[in-house]
Amino acid sequence: MYRYVIQRLLQGIIVLFLVSIATFGILQAAPGNPVETMLGEGATQLTQEDYDRLLQKWGLDKPWYEQYFTWLGNFVTGDFGQSMVRAGVPVHEMVLEAAWPTIQLTSLSLAFAILVALPAGMIAAIRRYSIFDSGIMVWASAGIALPNFWVGLMLIILLALYLGWLPPSGGGDWKHYIMPVFVLAINETAVLARLMRGAMLEVLGQDYITTARAKGLREYVVIVRHAVRNALLPIVTVVGLRMAFLLSGTVVVESIFAWPGIGQLFITSVNRSDYQVVQAIVVLFTVLVIVANIVTDLTYAIIDPRIRLN
Amino acid sequence: MSGQSQNIADQGADIQARENMLAGEGHARRTEFSRSWGRFKRFKPGVVALIFIGLLSIVAIIPGVFEPYSYSETNLRERGESPTWEHPFGRDDIGRDVLSRLIRGTRVAFIVALSAMTISLAIGLTVGALSGYFGGWVDATLSRLVDTIMAFPLLVLMITLAAVIGPSLQTTVVVIGLTVWSQYARVVRADVLSVREREFVFAARAIGANDGRIIVRHVMPNVLGPIIVLASLAVGGIIILEAALSFLGLGIQRPTPSWGGMLADGRAHIRNYPHIAIVPGIMIFLTVLAFNLIGDGLRDALDPRQRES
Numbered sequence: 264m265y266r267y268v269i270q271r272l273l274q275g276i277i278v279l280f281l282v283s284i285a286t287f288g289i290l291q292a293a294p295g296n297p298v299e300t301m302l303g304e305g306a307t308q309l310t311q312e313d314y315d316r317l318l319q320k321w322g323l324d325k326p327w328y329e330q331y332f333t334w335l336g337n338f339v340t341g342d343f344g345q346s347m348v349r350a351g352v353p354v355h356e357m358v359l360e361a362a363w364p365t366i367q368l369t370s371l372s373l374a375f376a377i378l379v380a381l382p383a384g385m386i387a388a389i390r391r392y393s394i395f396d397s398g399i400m401v402w403a404s405a406g407i408a409l410p411n412f413w414v415g416l417m418l419i420i421l422l423a424l425y426l427g428w429l430p431p432s433g434g435g436d437w438k439h440y441i442m443p444v445f446v447l448a449i450n451e452t453a454v455l456a457r458l459m460r461g462a463m464l465e466v467l468g469q470d471y472i473t474t475a476r477a478k479g480l481r482e483y484v485v486i487v488r489h490a491v492r493n494a495l496l497p498i499v500t501v502v503g504l505r506m507a508f509l510l511s512g513t514v515v516v517e518s519i520f521a522w523p524g525i526g527q528l529f530i531t532s533v534n535r536s537d538y539q540v541v542q543a544i545v546v547l548f549t550v551l552v553i554v555a556n557i558v559t560d561l562t563y564a565i566i567d568p569r570i571r572l573n
Numbered sequence: 574m575s576g577q578s579q580n581i582a583d584q585g586a587d588i589q590a591r592e593n594m595l596a597g598e599g600h601a602r603r604t605e606f607s608r609s610w611g612r613f614k615r616f617k618p619g620v621v622a623l624i625f626i627g628l629l630s631i632v633a634i635i636p637g638v639f640e641p642y643s644y645s646e647t648n649l650r651e652r653g654e655s656p657t658w659e660h661p662f663g664r665d666d667i668g669r670d671v672l673s674r675l676i677r678g679t680r681v682a683f684i685v686a687l688s689a690m691t692i693s694l695a696i697g698l699t700v701g702a703l704s705g706y707f708g709g710w711v712d713a714t715l716s717r718l719v720d721t722i723m724a725f726p727l728l729v730l731m732i733t734l735a736a737v738i739g740p741s742l743q744t745t746v747v748v749i750g751l752t753v754w755s756q757y758a759r760v761v762r763a764d765v766l767s768v769r770e771r772e773f774v775f776a777a778r779a780i781g782a783n784d785g786r787i788i789v790r791h792v793m794p795n796v797l798g799p800i801i802v803l804a805s806l807a808v809g810g811i812i813i814l815e816a817a818l819s820f821l822g823l824g825i826q827r828p829t830p831s832w833g834g835m836l837a838d839g840r841a842h843i844r845n846y847p848h849i850a851i852v853p854g855i856m857i858f859l860t861v862l863a864f865n866l867i868g869d870g871l872r873d874a875l876d877p878r879q880r881e882s
Contacts, residue, residue: 274720281721286733293737404869408862410813412820413854416840420847511728515817519840529729530821533736545733549724556724 271560275553282549283338287331290538334542343543348535354543357528364434365524368517369509371444373502376451381498384459385491388467399456406453411512415446415519432521439520447516451505458501462494469493496567503559507552612874619870622863629860632676633683642670644677644830653846662852665835666842674830675852681831682860685746685815686808692750694757694804701761702788706769715758722755728817735823745824749811760803764796771795798875806868809861816857832857 318324322333337344343354387399422442423431429438466472467490475485510526517526525544532540613619632639642660648668656663662671704715722730734748768774769792777791818824819833820840827834832853839850 274717277717278720278724281717282724285721289733289737294739404862404865405858408809408813408858408865410816410836410854410857410861412817413836413850413857416836416843416850417854420843420850424844424847507723507726510726514726514728514732515821518821530732533732533823536736541733541736545725545729548726548729552724552726 267564268561271557275557279546279550279553283335283546284331286542286545287327287334290542291327293536293538338543338546344539346537347539348532348537354540357540358525358543358547361523361525361528364522365513365517365526367440368443368447368522368524369513371440372447372512373451373509375444376448376455377502379448380452380455381459381495384456384461385463385486385494387456387460388463388494389486391464396460399460403453403457403460406449407457409449409453411446411449412515412519414449415442415516418442418446419519432519434523443516443520443522446519447509447512450512451509454505455498455501459494459498462497463490466490466494496563499566500559500563503555503562506555510548510551609874613870616866616870616873618866619873622866622870625859625863626867629679629863630683633680636676636680640670640673640676642673644669644673645828646670653842653849655846655848663846663848665849666838666846671835671849671852674835675832675856677830678832678835678853678856681742681825681829682812682815682857685742685749685825686811688746689749689753689811689815690804690808692746693752693754693807694800695754696751697754697757698761698793698800700754701758702765702793704758705762705765706784706788706792708766712762716762719755719758722752723759725752727752728814731814731818732821732823735818740818740823740826742825742829745815745818748818749814753807753811753814757800757803757807760799761796764799765792768792768795801875802868802872805864805871809864809868812857812861812864 315324322330325333334344341355343358346352346354346357349357383399387396390396418429419431419442422429429441433439472485472489475489476482480489513524513526514529515526516522517524518530521527525547529541529544532538532544636644646669648664650668651664652668653666654660654664654668660670660672662675665671665674700715700719704712704719730752731748734752735744738744738748765788774787774791777787782790815824815831816833816836819831820837822837825831825834835853836850839847839853842849
């Protein structure tokens with residue numbers, strides 16, 4: 264078990280290392296240079312000497328690999344550099360400030376998706392071929408195909424602009440949460456409901472379910488103790504793997520609702536060519552995905568005694 | 574010299590003939606196709622979806638025939654006009670006919686979806702096949718590469734790439750193509766891993782076929798079913814990704830009409846002209862849904878193992 268954990272962590276670190284090189288490389292290839300980005304029009308009025316001094320100050324005169332390792336060293340110690348656009352503001356402050364709204368948004372969405380999708384998928388499987396089952400399946404197929412940014416716009420038009428029930432954007436009291444949380448949860452709910460139904464159907468066809476019924480157990484006990492517990496196993500894996508999708512989703516959803524989180528910070532930073540911030544967010548997101556994947560694997564091993572990690 | 578090459582050519586033909594025998598070429602393949610088609614036909618939503626996508630393809634190939642007005646002609650006096658009989662979906666923020674732009678946008682959606690899918694399938698198939706077939710260090714290296722790409726939240730990686738390269742139609746295709754292949758590589762690798770242990774692969778090797786030939790002629794045809802299913806399901810995902818990129822301003826650029834770009838216009842004028850944002854989203858939804866349903870139908874038809882009960 265410990266060997267496996269260490270192995271997974273090492274693998275994670277290698278992947279993280281590759282991700283950081285890739286990110287760094289991509290942003291190195293970006294047109295324009297940071298000094299010009301930061302100074303905007305003012306850059307043209309700089310003398311060559313000033314310019315060189317600025318380059319030197321930020322270590323931009325060094326070869327790329329040296330820059331990379333300096334950046335990596337700083338990153339590991341929690342120093343993400345300074346914003347090139349909001350001059351002098353440390354990137355980690357900007358990211359920390361935006362982190363809490365994003366954590367709230369993603370966890371509430373995930374909770375909503377799980378609470379709706381699992382019972383729905385379960386009941387659909389138990390009442391297979393019923394109207395309820397067809398309804399759930401139609402809704403799940405639709406939920407996967409719906410572009411969430413469009414649903415967001417439609418909700419804003421209907422609930423905020425037309426009916427005036429909810430605020431169209433921004434953070435604040437509980438009313439601000441409803442639309443972003445729901446919109447981010449749409450795709451997850453559909454995916455999970457479909458998966459839960461499939462897992463449940465597979466489990467219900469197993470011999471031990473027949474055995475449990477033959478023993479004369481009440482249907483409720485058969486479903487809850489024997490079927491659901493086993494059907495949940497594959498779901499755990501998928502919830503972990505959806506982390507990457509959820510984070511992608513925050514970029515779009517936060518942008519539509521002007522939610523003051525990391526996704527919005529990411530988009531504004533991309534548009535302002537504030538690459539220090541972009542870089543920090545990309546690497547941070549991948550750390551989250553990798554950690555989520557490792558935690559998922561371990562959880563899976565703990566709750567499923569059949570799995571022997573090696 | 575020429576005698577020798579003649580000899581090699583003979584050998585090639587020989588291997589070909591024997592392989593054909595092994596694979597039961599011709600007859601068997603045709604009946605397999607009609608059997609799959611029979612299974613596909615039983616899934617009615619899939620058939621409806623196929624007809625829908627067929628019609629959309631025609632629209633995408635010759636959009637000019639269907640456009641009631643010019644998709645690019647502006648009319649500032651009538652800007653933001655609500656739907657009327659002449660302009661069933663209204664006019665956009667600079668007075669262009671929304672229906673015509675929707676029709677022209679179909680072409681962009683299809684171009685991006687098909688080209689990006691082709692690129693990602695080509696990379697995914699190659700990486701997955703090499704990884705699964707050769708194993709060892711090839712597999713270890715390629716698998717880390719796949720892990721790395723899968724660790725990025727896709728849209729975040731695409732946005733970064735698009736911003737750096739500079740957004741355009743080509744960028745959108747390349748950026749999507751270069752990022753979504755990792756999931757195909759995984760599936761192909763797993764399938765190849767099991768196929769390479771089958772008897773017909775040993776048989777092919779025994780009669781002297783080399784690795785390249787075995788991969789192309791024997792292994793790949795046997796993993797094609799799951800790949801076709803995956804590809805059809807992927808098209809829907811790619812259309813949404815393109816729309817999201819364009820919506821955020823980092824995909825297809827003005828004045829080229831794209832569904833995602835039209836949604837961005839609608840969002841910018843959501844208070845005054847809310848009608849602009851409605852129909853492009855419905856088109857995206859229906860198209861993605863149709864591709865997904867075709868994928869579901871194909872799964873039943875081609876890939877019995879993964880059939881959803």
